[in-house]
Amino acid sequence: MTTKEIFLALRTSMVTRTVLAGLAVGFVGMCLLGRRAAHTVAHENFIRFTQYTSPESKYYPTVSEMMSIVRAKIKPGQILVVVGGNSILRGVAQTPDQVWSRKLQEKLGDGYCVVNFAFNSSLITDAASVAAEALSKEFPRQIYIANAAPTQAPTPGGSSVYRWVYWDAYYKGLLLDAPAREKKVADTIYTRIPYPDGHVVYPFRGNIQELKLAAWLDSWCYFNDFWNDVAYEDFNTVWGNLMPGLADFMQPRKNWRDPDPDGTQIPMTVRFPATTLEGELANIRGNSQYAFNKDAAGKWEIYLPLWDDVFQKGIQDIFPPALKSRTLILLSGTATYYTRWLTEDERYRDKIAYEMAVQRWKAGGFDAMEYGRDFAIEDFYDRTHLTATGALKLSGMVAPKVREMAQQLGYLPK
Amino acid sequence: MNEFLSFLRMAFEPAGADEAGRIFNTYWFVVFAAVATAGFWLLRKPALRLPFLALACVAFHYHFAGPAGMAPIIVLGIVTYLIGLTRSRHACVAGIILSVLALCFYKYAHFLTLEVLGQINKSWGPAIEAYARLKLPKLASPEGSAYLFVPPLGMSFFAFEFVHYLYEVRKGAAPLRNPLHFTLFSIFFPSLVAGPIKRFGQFIPSLEAGASQVGPDDVAIGFRRIAMGFLKKVVIADNLTSALGLYIGTYNDPHVAQFAAYGMATRWFLLILIALRILFDFSGYSDIAIGLARLLGIQLPENFNWPYAAKSIQDFWQRWHISLSSWIRDYVYIPLGGNRHGAGRKILNGLVAFALCGLWHGAAWNFVVWGLYHGTGLAICANYRALPGVGQPLGKLLDLAPKGSWLLTQLFVCLGWLLFFYPLDKAAQLAGLLFGITP
Numbered sequence: 001m002t003t004k005e006i007f008l009a010l011r012t013s014m015v016t017r018t019v020l021a022g023l024a025v026g027f028v029g030m031c032l033l034g035r036r037a038a039h040t041v042a043h044e045n046f047i048r049f050t051q052y053t054s055p056e057s058k059y060y061p062t063v064s065e066m067m068s069i070v071r072a073k074i075k076p077g078q079i080l081v082v083v084g085g086n087s088i089l090r091g092v093a094q095t096p097d098q099v100w101s102r103k104l105q106e107k108l109g110d111g112y113c114v115v116n117f118a119f120n121s122s123l124i125t126d127a128a129s130v131a132a133e134a135l136s137k138e139f140p141r142q143i144y145i146a147n148a149a150p151t152q153a154p155t156p157g158g159s160s161v162y163r164w165v166y167w168d169a170y171y172k173g174l175l176l177d178a179p180a181r182e183k184k185v186a187d188t189i190y191t192r193i194p195y196p197d198g199h200v201v202y203p204f205r206g207n208i209q210e211l212k213l214a215a216w217l218d219s220w221c222y223f224n225d226f227w228n229d230v231a232y233e234d235f236n237t238v239w240g241n242l243m244p245g246l247a248d249f250m251q252p253r254k255n256w257r258d259p260d261p262d263g264t265q266i267p268m269t270v271r272f273p274a275t276t277l278e279g280e281l282a283n284i285r286g287n288s289q290y291a292f293n294k295d296a297a298g299k300w301e302i303y304l305p306l307w308d309d310v311f312q313k314g315i316q317d318i319f320p321p322a323l324k325s326r327t328l329i330l331l332s333g334t335a336t337y338y339t340r341w342l343t344e345d346e347r348y349r350d351k352i353a354y355e356m357a358v359q360r361w362k363a364g365g366f367d368a369m370e371y372g373r374d375f376a377i378e379d380f381y382d383r384t385h386l387t388a389t390g391a392l393k394l395s396g397m398v399a400p401k402v403r404e405m406a407q408q409l410g411y412l413p414k
Numbered sequence: 415m416n417e418f419l420s421f422l423r424m425a426f427e428p429a430g431a432d433e434a435g436r437i438f439n440t441y442w443f444v445v446f447a448a449v450a451t452a453g454f455w456l457l458r459k460p461a462l463r464l465p466f467l468a469l470a471c472v473a474f475h476y477h478f479a480g481p482a483g484m485a486p487i488i489v490l491g492i493v494t495y496l497i498g499l500t501r502s503r504h505a506c507v508a509g510i511i512l513s514v515l516a517l518c519f520y521k522y523a524h525f526l527t528l529e530v531l532g533q534i535n536k537s538w539g540p541a542i543e544a545y546a547r548l549k550l551p552k553l554a555s556p557e558g559s560a561y562l563f564v565p566p567l568g569m570s571f572f573a574f575e576f577v578h579y580l581y582e583v584r585k586g587a588a589p590l591r592n593p594l595h596f597t598l599f600s601i602f603f604p605s606l607v608a609g610p611i612k613r614f615g616q617f618i619p620s621l622e623a624g625a626s627q628v629g630p631d632d633v634a635i636g637f638r639r640i641a642m643g644f645l646k647k648v649v650i651a652d653n654l655t656s657a658l659g660l661y662i663g664t665y666n667d668p669h670v671a672q673f674a675a676y677g678m679a680t681r682w683f684l685l686i687l688i689a690l691r692i693l694f695d696f697s698g699y700s701d702i703a704i705g706l707a708r709l710l711g712i713q714l715p716e717n718f719n720w721p722y723a724a725k726s727i728q729d730f731w732q733r734w735h736i737s738l739s740s741w742i743r744d745y746v747y748i749p750l751g752g753n754r755h756g757a758g759r760k761i762l763n764g765l766v767a768f769a770l771c772g773l774w775h776g777a778a779w780n781f782v783v784w785g786l787y788h789g790t791g792l793a794i795c796a797n798y799r800a801l802p803g804v805g806q807p808l809g810k811l812l813d814l815a816p817k818g819s820w821l822l823t824q825l826f827v828c829l830g831w832l833l834f835f836y837p838l839d840k841a842a843q844l845a846g847l848l849f850g851i852t853p
Contacts, residue, residue: 019634199552213441239653241660249657 034222037229038064042072044254047096048116052256055161056120057240059231059253062224063169066131070115070139078113079411080139081402084128085147088332090118091391093263093381100391107399112406118146119162123154124329125318126162133323134174141411143402144323147330150287150357150370151306153314157185160207167208167215168224178320263381264388271382272337280383281341284334288346288353300349307360315364324365326409328401330394331357333372335380367405371397437478437607438702439648446474450603451709460625464594467625467710474603479567482552486566490516491600494576498589498596506584510577517573520565524555525777561777568606570774574741575600579614581745590614595621604706608699610717610737617714624711632711639705646698654691658684662844668836670843674852681848688835689828693722696735722827725819727788727795730827742771757797765789775834780841784833791826 043053046069053059074080083089083101091099101116108114117128124146132144148154157166166185169175189208193201218224231237232253243249244256263271295301319327331354339347354370361368371394372380379390386394406412437443450470457463475484490513497509518526523546528539546563547554553563566572579599583589590596598621599614624632661684663669673681700717707714715737724730731739747767753760765786772785799809812819829848832841843853 016630016634019638020630023634023637210441213445217441217445237649237653239656241656249653 030223030226031221033229034224034226038062038222038225039068041065041225041229041232042068043232044072046073046115047102047258048090048099049119050256050258050260051120051242052253052259053232054119057242058238059228060164060224061127062218062228063127063131063134063165063172063174064222064225065228066115066117066127066165067135067138067174070113070131070135073115074113074139075110077111079111079406080132080135080142081108081112081114082128082132082135082142082144083114083116083118083146084122084124084126084132084144085118085330086122087118087120088384088386089145089147089330090116090120092120092260092385093266094386094388094391095260095262096258098262098388098391100386100395103392103395104398104402107395108402112402121159122162123152123159124148124327125154125156125166126158127165129319129327130158130165130169130175133176133320134169136176136323141406141409143326143328143405143409145328145330145398145402147332148357150331150353151291151311153311154318156181156188156318163208164211164215167211168218171212171215171219173219176320176322178317180317181320184317262388263385264378266381268378271380272335277338277341280338283383284338284342284350285346287334288349291353291356292349300352302356307356311357311360312364315361315366321365325367326405327366328398328405329361329366329368330398331361331368331370332384333370333375335372335377335383336375337377337380338383339373367401369397369401438643438699442477446470446477447706450474451706454710455628460622463625464598464621468594468597471598471601471603471606475567475601475606478607482564483566486516486520487569487572487601490572490576491596494580494600495590495593495596497580498583499591501583501589503584506580509580510584513573513576513580517569520563520569521561522773522777523563524561529777529779568608571606571609571611572600574611574738574745574774575614577745578611578741582613582615587615590618602707602712604703605714608696608703609735610700610703610715611741612714612737617712620713624707626711628709628711632708636705636708636710639701639708641705643698643701643703643705646694646701648698651691651695651698654687654694658687658691662688665835666837668840668844670840670847670853673844674847678848678850685828685832685848688831689722689824692831692834693718722824723820724823724827725816726823727791727826730823731788731792738771738774742767742774746770757800761793761797764793768792780833780836780838783838784830787830787833791830 041064043065049061051057053061070080070082081104083104089100091101094100096102099116101114105112105114117131119127122128129144129146132142136142157163166175190202195201227237234252235250236243236253237250239249244251291303291306292300293303333354334350339350342350351373354373358368358370372390375386375390375393379387379393381387381390403412407414450467453466453470454463457466475487479487493512494509497505524543527542527546531542532539550563555561555564579590590599595618599612599617602612602617602621605612662673673684676684697718704714704716717735717737719733719736721730721734724733747763750763750766751759752763766789768785768789769782770785772781772783772788775781775784799805801808812822829845832844835841836844846853
């Protein structure tokens, strides 16, 4: 071997080892940056998650991120109010200035810190509830608010779209000890649907396995926090159909303005198109039609299999027992524009369904109230979402309830 | 402990349908590849490394294909292995026919019954499909699927590799006697899903070399290729797929009216994006496969070599999906007679080979037409200089202006992608719009 060959071999070997060492150092460095990001991505002046900071545009906020938002926002001595639920409570059709949770904050005053972690189509058990639970030791004086339809029992561990937050918190050790819930979540994973030809389908298994594995890896490497930090603060890396144009998609997400419009500016004919009337009425009827049967005298009679076997069992163990009493369930009413088309009989059935739901949630250890039945037509943007005026009314109803709960939970001096 | 058991259980459960469609992008795969690679490195003896790798490949195949997807491959693999051992020429031909029939059964039954037989009599296809679904309910795909029977994962690659193996054995190559070697040749996990299509004559020595020693060079090159592959696939191709979905629409339903509303420059820009998307998607996948194999010290054949730098159609096919084009050349074009029987036969052989190449990509007419389009392009490219009058001057002109050759080649290739991705009528409308012809 000549000197030149020896030199070349040494150089090759050094280059190779340097590349490998670089890979290892780079990987560990990114993990450390991810850990750091988990405590720093606080979304300055956070009002709510927008379509640019939610799964609709392939952005998946982590539980650490939500915890950072709260820590950045809350002042010492404040009672934490976490808003969860779906697009109604996220404030669709309300501009950032009109969002109902902002009005709630104004009405509650300085003694409370309201954060809105609602996402479109999310359930009571989704991201916001997980964030609240993860913060329950750090901020024990807390109230969790979420909404639901009257006969809707949430999936334990969250809905399929937002389930990652539960597993994120689970593997980072942020959830309270709740063996009954864990069993319920596991039962959901292994839900089996046998078909007549003999084959069996596990509708939730494959997806959850990947989610669990991802969350477990993330609990070591913090890659989700790392990439969220990069996408939010520095440059976006993932294209989504709901993003600004192709030319702007690499902009940091913090630069993209909250796009929700002012619903009151949209004409009533667009908000309540005649073509969808029958469909929307069917949706409203669906809230109560399977919950009651008519008896021989023509009186509505409660359909127990739904309320006892599905609803009551469904809401059992969705949260650790200690957190149920601090939870306020809002049963979202439907637009009076539509309910006036129902028959008197149907309107009555709708009313008792809501009353029954409130009663059942309360029996389950939660607090609950309905809203919307007495709202005006213009308070609704469509069948369920509220305009700025509806948002004001809702915050006006919820604020005293929150104060009452805070009193009952012992957060305030007697 | 419970968590460990839960993950262990997960490792031996078949994947969901969504996972099987994006294998290298799944967390399961990341963990699997880390465990398999680390295990391979830690076992220093070749006698231990190969069985370990084979077990890992079985676990991978089982997870993503499930028992129903594995069974036909196991049967086909055992038959191919045993036929190879006999070295009988007739048996090898029978084995080749069996592999081709299996491929046709799983991948082309729907196309053959509805699209081919349907040309003769429209009622035959549905009747045959209904009968097949009745008789073979466990193999049948759900109604509305592109396939009559659920194709096993990687079926096209298995069929091509088995055909190659038996063809070479028939020609006199020594068969693989070691069942471990044959198993690894068949279900080597990095190349199982999307190639490159391996040749056993190259693969087995490389496998043995990897089993003897994995050098730091292999590891560094492997990681670099994997990183490059993920960058191409996840960052570039996947983003382009989403963006193109918004700007042009899906493969089956391109929005021609939306495309027509764009200015001419935007239309051509979108065509370039289509071309870049397929390149980065496919070559990204190949890079990951090649890189993963290299982490084990095993070299897989290259699949792409700067195809958009090609200055002629022949040049393009020596750079694009190289393992497939060389397979088609060796096992379709040359056996058909290649260029041995005159210009007319050569062109015909090329067209048949390319039509099959197109059909390999998917069971639909647009793929066949895409193949014929390239076959025709190749025939023109190879023979245009012989055209009386214009051939020689045009050839000289293109020799003098290589950028012109490059431009013409890429124009041809990019327009071809419209045929590849979209139904024929829509592809023609989109192509027309690129030249200002409104449908």
